[in-house]
Amino acid sequence: MGTAPPFLVLVFLFMAVAAEERSDASNVDVGGGGEEEAFDKRFLKLWTDGGGGDEENHLRWYGDDDEEGIRDTVMLGGARCPRPTKKKRNVVRVDDFGAAGDGCADDTEAFAKAWEKACSLKDAVFVVTANRRYMVGPIRFMGPCKERLVILIHGTIVAPEEPSEWDPKSPRLWLLFGGLAGARIQGGGVIDGSGSKWWANSCKIDRSKPCKAAPTAVTIDSCSGVRVRSLHIQNAQQMHLTVSRSRGVRLDKLAITAPGDSPNTDGIHVAESTAVTITSCRIGTGDDCISISNASFAVKMRGIVCDPGHGISIGSLGQGGSYAAVEGVSLDDARIARAQNGVRIKTWQGGAGYVRNVRFSNVLVDDVDHPIIIDQFYCDQKTPCANQSTNVQVSNVVYRNITGTSRRAEAIKFACSDAVPCSDIVLSNINLLREDGSEVQTVCNCAMGFDYEPVRPAADCLRNSACGGGGDKKVGGEEPKALPLHTEL
Numbered sequence: 001m002g003t004a005p006p007f008l009v010l011v012f013l014f015m016a017v018a019a020e021e022r023s024d025a026s027n028v029d030v031g032g033g034g035e036e037e038a039f040d041k042r043f044l045k046l047w048t049d050g051g052g053g054d055e056e057n058h059l060r061w062y063g064d065d066d067e068e069g070i071r072d073t074v075m076l077g078g079a080r081c082p083r084p085t086k087k088k089r090n091v092v093r094v095d096d097f098g099a100a101g102d103g104c105a106d107d108t109e110a111f112a113k114a115w116e117k118a119c120s121l122k123d124a125v126f127v128v129t130a131n132r133r134y135m136v137g138p139i140r141f142m143g144p145c146k147e148r149l150v151i152l153i154h155g156t157i158v159a160p161e162e163p164s165e166w167d168p169k170s171p172r173l174w175l176l177f178g179g180l181a182g183a184r185i186q187g188g189g190v191i192d193g194s195g196s197k198w199w200a201n202s203c204k205i206d207r208s209k210p211c212k213a214a215p216t217a218v219t220i221d222s223c224s225g226v227r228v229r230s231l232h233i234q235n236a237q238q239m240h241l242t243v244s245r246s247r248g249v250r251l252d253k254l255a256i257t258a259p260g261d262s263p264n265t266d267g268i269h270v271a272e273s274t275a276v277t278i279t280s281c282r283i284g285t286g287d288d289c290i291s292i293s294n295a296s297f298a299v300k301m302r303g304i305v306c307d308p309g310h311g312i313s314i315g316s317l318g319q320g321g322s323y324a325a326v327e328g329v330s331l332d333d334a335r336i337a338r339a340q341n342g343v344r345i346k347t348w349q350g351g352a353g354y355v356r357n358v359r360f361s362n363v364l365v366d367d368v369d370h371p372i373i374i375d376q377f378y379c380d381q382k383t384p385c386a387n388q389s390t391n392v393q394v395s396n397v398v399y400r401n402i403t404g405t406s407r408r409a410e411a412i413k414f415a416c417s418d419a420v421p422c423s424d425i426v427l428s429n430i431n432l433l434r435e436d437g438s439e440v441q442t443v444c445n446c447a448m449g450f451d452y453e454p455v456r457p458a459a460d461c462l463r464n465s466a467c468g469g470g471g472d473k474k475v476g477g478e479e480p481k482a483l484p485l486h487t488e489l
Helices: 006-021 036-049 067-073 108-119 196-200
Strands: 090-093 102-106 124-128 133-135 139-142 150-153 156-158 173-178 184-186 190-192 216-221 227-229 232-234 241-244 250-252 255-257 268-271 274-284 290-292 296-306 312-317 323-348 352-378 393-406 410-415 422-434 441-445 447-456
Touching (some): 268 296, 296 312, 323 393, 352 422
Parallel strands (some): 090 124, 133 156, 173 216, 227 250, 250 274, 290 312, 296 323, 312 323, 323 352, 352 393, 352 410, 393 422, 422 447
């Protein structure tokens, strides 16, 4: 085979540079609108490739060194010689700062001292030793730190069991990683929130008790380019892992587990963050496996297992009349089983803002109440919510290649606001049935769009532009008693 002509080489180089400069985040309009032509281009891109581009383009990982080399550097008593590494690692072990690792002694202070040392060193590896159990109270692992920091969790970090002994200065946080750039958190270890007594005190379990806040097990806040991978987070007091006010965070190969009846134990929660990628995660909890809330843009999910849980959700949004904005969310290749919902968008009446440019594709559902649902009448309180004339606008939502079984006859439910209808809802290649093989139905209220065959059940109600058209019954009517009362977050 001969060499390519010089002009072709130049063309390829130009294309490569152009692709390198393009990022998913730049395709998302986080403002209040845009020109119609640009809007159409974004929607076409959403339909054809889920937002466009290689997911790595906008995620410039810092310190992405050879993982084998890092592991060899911190091996204890290994028989083999460590392989040469590009950089000399400064290993900081919590054991060297007085951590007992017996699961009984309080190792919080030892972790804080070890962190202070590791944060001050370049190429540091903060090591939580394997086969040991460290009891740690609320703690803040704060940056900025020196370059190429790795947090290597081989052992188990466990929270104190008694809510009454929790530090009142940190009611919502357990392990906080804040202000970090390019850090890696990994190691195959376990983070255990010891949440059972917190759940028992929840107002969702005991209605006679007041609703109180509980800690999130792991929080990534105000970070950039952070990567969290190969960890098992379990039995959180409330949410398991939250990414907030961050950019370019990647979550990969995480196992997140809690009992199916544990209250408010979302698996992964994303808030006020841009360019977040969630891949190859197995999640089973008592609430949303993944929830995406206000001010989140360019969030990509791929290779997700949700079993059990409340599904994969955008929201809830607009509570208390607040403004919310979510754009550029995509889910590709997921399995959702034994769940209340499959893929869901949920908003409160009275809110404002938008959810747009969303794509759910290649999803297998098994034993799910509502495989596809938009709920603009979401109401998570003890008394019914009053009808209001404003809501968060939902538009440009694509559902493609979604198959499986529904527990209920209403497999597809678009309960949209009369005042702010859902628009540009697209269904393509949908195949849903009851578990016994019987047919299901699509129910619409104020939802406009189209179904591109094959779609089962048919969604003819999307083609009726008038509110209240289509389906066997109207959803979200004028009377408060017709509104569904939800009891989950």
